[in-house]
Amino acid sequence: MLFCADISWDHQHRYTLKKDEIAHITIATTESKGLDKSEFFFRWTLLVGDRVTLLVNAQGYPHQYILYKKRSLDRVDFQLLPNGESEFNDKTNLLLVLSDIDQSKKEIDFDIFIQDNKKRILVDFHVPEEK
Numbered sequence: 001m002l003f004c005a006d007i008s009w010d011h012q013h014r015y016t017l018k019k020d021e022i023a024h025i026t027i028a029t030t031e032s033k034g035l036d037k038s039e040f041f042f043r044w045t046l047l048v049g050d051r052v053t054l055l056v057n058a059q060g061y062p063h064q065y066i067l068y069k070k071r072s073l074d075r076v077d078f079q080l081l082p083n084g085e086s087e088f089n090d091k092t093n094l095l096l097v098l099s100d101i102d103q104s105k106k107e108i109d110f111d112i113f114i115q116d117n118k119k120r121i122l123v124d125f126h127v128p129e130e131k
Contacts, residue, residue: 009115013112014110014112023126027121028122038080040058075098077093077094079092096111
């Protein structure tokens with residue numbers, strides 16, 4: 001029941017993507033002397049009913065997920081930085097959630113939630129270019 005507690009999200013954004021349209025997020029850490037940047041990309045490639053195949057490139061590592069429009073199967077969690085001294089209070093993570101599927105337009109809404117309790121990162125949500 002601990003995970004049911006309200007989490008304050010420091011950054012939030014919604015992407016509405018068509019098939020193979022790429023969402024891009026730049027994350028810069030404020031902990032080092034210079035700003036270390038990492039890139040986070042994702043896109044969806046296949047829609048079957050309420051099931052979406054998602055390709056993610058997080059910090060240079062490719063991942064593939066199948067998300068369902070069902071609670072707890074509709075999300076993927078990524079740790080952006082190692083936890084600090086307090087594992088519960090010093091988290092810096094990104095939660096990607098499948099929010100809505102528009103079958104008629106072939107568009108899918110994804111919500112991005114980033115928790116950064118110690119303000120250790122700067123986030124830039126890039127808007128996909130219109131074709």
